[in-house]
Amino acid sequence: MPSSDRTIELISSEISGGKSTAQTVAARSLDAAERLNGELNAFLQIDRVGALRRAKGLDEGAGAGGALRGVPVALKDNICVRGMQATCGSSILAGYHPPYDATVTERLNAAGAVVVGKTNCDEFAMGSSNENSAYGPVRNPWDTRRVPGGSSGGSAAAVAARIVPAALGSETGGSVRQPAALCGIVGVKPTYGRVSRYGLVAFGSSLDQVSVFGLTVRDAALVLRTIAGRDERDSTTADVEVPDYVAGLGGDLKGARIGVPRALFGEGLDADVRARVEGAVDAYRDLGAEVVDVELPHAKYSIAVYYIIATAEASSNLARYDGVRYGFRAEDPKDLREMYRRTREEGFGAEVKRRIMLGTYVLSSGYYDAYYLKAQQVRTLIQRDFLSAFETCDAVLTPTTPTPAFRLGEKTDDPLSMYLSDIYTCMANLAGIPGVSVPCGLTPSGLPVGFQLMGRHWGEPDILRLAHAYEQAHPLAERPGVMAE
Amino acid sequence: MPITESDIKKIASLAHLEITDEELRTLAPQVAAIVAYVEQLNELDTSAVEPAIGGMTPEGERTRAVREDATRPSLGQELALEQAPEPAHGHFRVPKVIASSEEKENF
Numbered sequence: 001m002p003s004s005d006r007t008i009e010l011i012s013s014e015i016s017g018g019k020s021t022a023q024t025v026a027a028r029s030l031d032a033a034e035r036l037n038g039e040l041n042a043f044l045q046i047d048r049v050g051a052l053r054r055a056k057g058l059d060e061g062a063g064a065g066g067a068l069r070g071v072p073v074a075l076k077d078n079i080c081v082r083g084m085q086a087t088c089g090s091s092i093l094a095g096y097h098p099p100y101d102a103t104v105t106e107r108l109n110a111a112g113a114v115v116v117g118k119t120n121c122d123e124f125a126m127g128s129s130n131e132n133s134a135y136g137p138v139r140n141p142w143d144t145r146r147v148p149g150g151s152s153g154g155s156a157a158a159v160a161a162r163i164v165p166a167a168l169g170s171e172t173g174g175s176v177r178q179p180a181a182l183c184g185i186v187g188v189k190p191t192y193g194r195v196s197r198y199g200l201v202a203f204g205s206s207l208d209q210v211s212v213f214g215l216t217v218r219d220a221a222l223v224l225r226t227i228a229g230r231d232e233r234d235s236t237t238a239d240v241e242v243p244d245y246v247a248g249l250g251g252d253l254k255g256a257r258i259g260v261p262r263a264l265f266g267e268g269l270d271a272d273v274r275a276r277v278e279g280a281v282d283a284y285r286d287l288g289a290e291v292v293d294v295e296l297p298h299a300k301y302s303i304a305v306y307y308i309i310a311t312a313e314a315s316s317n318l319a320r321y322d323g324v325r326y327g328f329r330a331e332d333p334k335d336l337r338e339m340y341r342r343t344r345e346e347g348f349g350a351e352v353k354r355r356i357m358l359g360t361y362v363l364s365s366g367y368y369d370a371y372y373l374k375a376q377q378v379r380t381l382i383q384r385d386f387l388s389a390f391e392t393c394d395a396v397l398t399p400t401t402p403t404p405a406f407r408l409g410e411k412t413d414d415p416l417s418m419y420l421s422d423i424y425t426c427m428a429n430l431a432g433i434p435g436v437s438v439p440c441g442l443t444p445s446g447l448p449v450g451f452q453l454m455g456r457h458w459g460e461p462d463i464l465r466l467a468h469a470y471e472q473a474h475p476l477a478e479r480p481g482v483m484a485e
Numbered sequence: 486m487p488i489t490e491s492d493i494k495k496i497a498s499l500a501h502l503e504i505t506d507e508e509l510r511t512l513a514p515q516v517a518a519i520v521a522y523v524e525q526l527n528e529l530d531t532s533a534v535e536p537a538i539g540g541m542t543p544e545g546e547r548t549r550a551v552r553e554d555a556t557r558p559s560l561g562q563e564l565a566l567e568q569a570p571e572p573a574h575g576h577f578r579v580p581k582v583i584a585s586s587e588e589k590e591n592f
Contacts (some may be wrong), residue, residue, distance in 0.1 A: 042497075064520050086591065096568060097568065098566060099560055099564045099565075099568070127545065136543075148553075190556040191540070191541075192540040192541075193540040193548060194548075206538070208540070214526060235546070235550045236540060236550040237541075237551040238542060238543075238548055240541065240543055241541070298529075301526055301529070302523055303522075303524065304524075304526050305523075305526065307519060307522075307523055308523050309525075315500060319501075322501070323570060324569075324570075324577050324579055325565075325569055325577055326568035326570075327567070327568070327570070328568060328570070329570035329571065333580050335578065335580050335581055335582070336579055336580050336582045337501075337579065338580075339580050340503050340577065341499040341502065341503035342503055344500075344501055344502050344503070345502060345503040348502070348503075350508075353502055353504070353508070353512070354512060354515060354516065356500050357493065357496050357497065357500060357502070357512060357516055357517055358519055358520070359486075360499050360500040361492075361496050361520070362523075364496065364499060371523070373536055374526050374531060375523075375526065376536030376537050376538060377527050377531035377534040377535070377536050377537075378529060378531060378534075379536070379537040380534050380535055380536060380537040381529070381531070381534060382539055383541075387545075393523065409587060415515055415518075415519065416518055416519060416522060421521075427545070432540050432541055457540075457541040457542075457543065457545070458543045
């Protein structure tokens with residue numbers, strides 16, 4: 001890792017060694033956020049006053065001993081931070097300020113982190129390009145004519161541009177791993193039930209999971225260790241001990257087995273992406289791991305299963321945006337029903353409406369068994385594919401995305417082709433297993449490529465250790481064109 | 486099953502969405518294409534497969550995400566009303582809900 005990268009590791013050692021202060025670090029991050037936001041549109045809110053006040057408190061002794069003391073972080077705008085907005089990239093929540101902190105926010109704060117801002121995202125986390133934000137698209141720091149991926153595109157761009165060393169996003173079908181790959185950084189989606197969703201705005205409740213971006217695997221592991229664990233306020237969190245993901249990094253890969261589902265390396269996979277990912281497979285062999293073939297016969301149904309389950313759950317979760325209790329309300333409705341309809345018509349964007357429509361259709365009377373139940377049954381088959389693959393390997397390796405970052409506007413007229421951007425990622429969400437995307441070089445035209453490792457339920461230590469070994473051997477040498485000085 | 490514009494209108498009404506004629510023209514073929522795509526699941530016989538509801542424990546069991554249905558401290562009235570578009574007298578004010586008899590047909 002070139003010394004120019006201000007990782008959490010570096011920032012922490014500077015602050016604890018007295019070479020820098022939380023205020024200096026926060027100011028540097030805020031300056032970069034403000035300077036680059038015209039180009040990237042990564043932030044929807046930059047909290048200079050709050051972040052500097054917080055940093056001053058830390059410099060005066062607050063939060064002593066915290067693992068993230070003085071580390072600037074950014075949170076996707078669907079995660080609640082008291083005193084800051086949470087628009088979810090939607091007009092329907094314009095100006096909304098949640099009255100409480102998400103559990104992940106509390107845990108970051110308790111560890112001494114400094115929240116510098118809220119990041120742009122696809123509206124209600126629905127999208128793969130960040131073009132569905134009501135506040136304009138985010139641009140990729142490697143090529144501002146291209147998308148950063150989505151839905152957590154703002155957090156990905158903020159980390160890739162070295163504005164913050166780590167950021168939180170959320171995943172329902174790949175919304176952290178996919179933008180991590182397109183922006184050349186690390187993205188980790190934990191096991192379903194690993195991290196509390198209290199204070200994360202709900203999209204697809206059987207899939208949603210708060211997820212982490214980092215410049216390095218170590219940084220991502222450290223942030224995950226900070227936010228993971230049982231929370232009484234989210235009954236889907238499991239009472240499973242949180243291992244020290246950072247301490248587990250290192251060691252050789254002798255005996256490790258990487259499963260490669262060759263059938264997924266065919267149709268639709270960009271040749272440059274394939275070449276880089278094949279290079280990663282070879283690299284694991286060189287590092288002493290054994291590479292084995294695995295089969296995931298039902299993986300090809302992932303997108304179909306995903307778009308039934310996610311839209312059905314979204315149509316139910318988004319019923320709450322009705323103009324009654326918070327957020328936007330349409331002007332002068334003549335009665336209650338018109339208020340609901342016009343509030344939602346004027347407040348939601350096209351993709352959100354499309355998904356609410358699709359979800360309402362698949363759940364409507366007479367169709368439940370044919371769509372939602374059927375999808376949940378095929379989901380079981382996908383889970384079984386993975387359980388069987390993990391009998392012969394420790395992690396399944398695939399490309400993270402079928403193509404590198406595409407141009408703004410390239411897929412906006414064809415929802416289905418946009419959905420296919422998640423073809424490799426959404427299977428982990430369906431199976432409930434963890435996944436990590438790791439940069440593995442650039443295409444000849446200079447765009448980042450990522451591969452992903454998917455592990456057993458609660459197998460974060462395995463995939464993080466494998467990811468770290470690759471990263472140590474093959475760190476990404478290049479840097480994006482748009483980044484902090 | 487082909488999806489028509491009248492199906493789309495009905496779904497929009499169920500979802501409390503008011504859609505414009507232009508949206509109707511773009512949404513109908515898009516939703517139809519997505520539904521046609523997801524119908525590939527019908528290739529699979531799943532009659533003997535359990536649906537996947539819930540997470541997995543480290544022991545490979547399905548998690549049961551239920552908690553006791555008990556009261557607990559919450560935000561409180563003042564905070565809960567703080568973000569309301571139209572709070573009034575400690576409540577959320579909304580347009581009239583009960584229609585007069587001649588208006589009822591429209592409900």
